[in-house]
Amino acid sequence: MFAYLPSSWMIALKKAGYWIWLIPVLGVPMSFHWSLGSAHADAWAYLVVTIVFGVIPILDAIVGRDPANPDEVADVPKMDKQGYYRLLSLATVPFLLGMLVWAGWAFVHYEAWSWVGRLGWVLSVGTVTGAIGITVAHEFIHKDPQLEQNAGGLLLAAVCYAGFKVEHVRGHHVHVSTPEDASSSRYGQSLYAFLPHAYKHNFLNAWALEKERLQRRGLPALHWRNELIWWYAISAGFLLGFTLAFGWMGALFFLGQSFVALTLLEIVNYVEHYGLHRRKQDNGRYERTNPSHSWNSNFLLTNLFLFHLQRHSDHHAYAKRRYQVLRHFDDSPQLPNGYAGMIVLALFPPLWRKVMDPKVRAYYAGEEHQLSESQLA
Template sequence: MFERIPPRVMIAFKKVMFLLVFFVAMLPYNAWQMMQENGNWNLYAWWPLFVIFGIIPVVDHLVGKDSSNPQEDEVERLAGQRWYSLLTLLAVPTQLAVLAFGAWVLVTTEQFSLAGQIGWILSCGIISAILSINVGHELIHRRSRLENWAGGLLYASVCYAGFKVEHVRGHHVTVSTPDDASSARFGQSLYHFLPRAYLGNVRNAWKLEAKRLKTLGLPALHWRNELIWWNAVSVGFAVAALLIFGWAGLVFYLGVSWMSFTTLEIINYIEHYGLHRRKLPNGRYERTTPAHSWNSNYLITNLGLFHLQRHSDHHAFPTRRYQVLRHYDGSPQLPTGYAGMYVLALIPPLWFRVMNPRVKAYYEGEEWQLSAQEFEQSVA
């Protein structure tokens, strides 16, 4: 639908349409309104999940793809526009509002059954993931202290502050190698991947921070260890939830946090499944290129995720801001946007049926790349 539109027109259009993320953030409030109007509290508790994983994948395909790239002479100008930075920073108060509103609805709604309570927590959790995890990912790559700390705060708001350290200093160094807990090997199911990703990423974050402090002549348990501070912020969120909303509020906060960081790892699974960097004769791995991440150009999900799905370019050039990330025709392409791929990943037989042929086709002539033995040993 958008293939014939000039890139400059598409860029101007997307400049406004990136606001879509904040309309998505309104889904819990929209669900609450429908609960009051229709009295069907338990059904509409699941409404945000239905929209994101039921309606959006369909709309994604109806609207189609966007492969527009900024011209070279536009990149610097676009990267410097404060509007794009403002949008990501606005995610911080929006995330706090979602957490507070979601907890308030849970503890004040007597009509919820257990199914309704679970649906509400998961619904708020997926919205929280879009705000904290997705936007936080954009911000932790920024050199500006305000943006970088805002990213840390977003991750701390869902009890996954270690990602701020591990992602930049760990994942971007070892991506698509056996050393990376966030890179799923060929044939690995999501449910085999998740526990290893949780443990590996948390553990590696502390190792990386201890290593940084050691270079400064400081012990790991030092006040300059940023993980101590960010995890203290997470504890502060949990205590606030308990004091303001009671035990139900604490359960809500922990449930939303679990949904958020689990979504992060599911997206990691999707982004790098089966893609390996070749090992060079000198024992090192080849440089990360757009070939080592799955790419998706479906417009609607890219607007709602600040171009996160242009992940191939992000890994090739990690410091690029989301508004200037590029599409590469030669990078591995997902069959749909992240919303649809998320659902697919939850059903391993369907995932393997859809994705394994794509991985094999990508490595045609180099089938040895699909060997999982070295990967298995490193993550066992």
């Protein structure tokens, strides 16, 4: 749809378009408003999750791909320094936390919902705190300013997944697309085999990495300088606050949306690296990470919703690049739809393998030895 627009026009369009993140965040209270007095109140609770995973994949196909890459000389230096993009992402924090607290109140007090409706509410809120909250947190934890580091940690604490702040930067980005990385899915591995392994090992890896960091400073793991202790304490504070304000159901809501959000993150990890790997060199070390080690998805609509997270190939090659200047590479492995559609596909392993396995084999055409016999079977 936008393929023939000049790059400068697309960059200007996207500058305003990133505010699209407000739609799912505000969609939560709007769905509640529309359920008031409705004979189908339970159904309205599923509105956000239905649109994200039912409508967005179709719109991605209709709207099409994002044709614009910022020019490295003319655009990137200027865009990289513009505080507008940083303020735009920071604005998500109060909106998301405010929405989360209000949604907890609604979960407990709205009597028109049965447990079916309350389940839909948790799925919808968790989808927003995962898709928007964790995505923005991911942007922040890769940046140096302390304000962004703290904002990222706070958003992750709000979904009880503070370990991501440590493990993702110091673990995943070091070991991505190797057997040592619990967030890189293997060729032939189903989502349901991947998730338990990712939950367990990413949690443990975060603590091991923080223990290593402290030991290099001559400090024990259980020390006040262990940042995980502080972030998990904030998560405990959120849980206590929801419990005191809304009772046991408030605690259930907070933990439920956290689980949905962190699971959504790990499903995205599954999608982003499925079947891709870095080759081991003669010296026993893996080749340097480059744009061929992540699946890229350049669909415009979801690119805007997710702050260019789908340009994942460039992110892994240059992790500190800000979202507004991430680039698309045609020679990177390409997903056939945006992340929302691929997440739905991943939930059905036979369909996932039917679509994705041929793409992995095609990508390694002529290098089939890169895939083991057991994986090809």
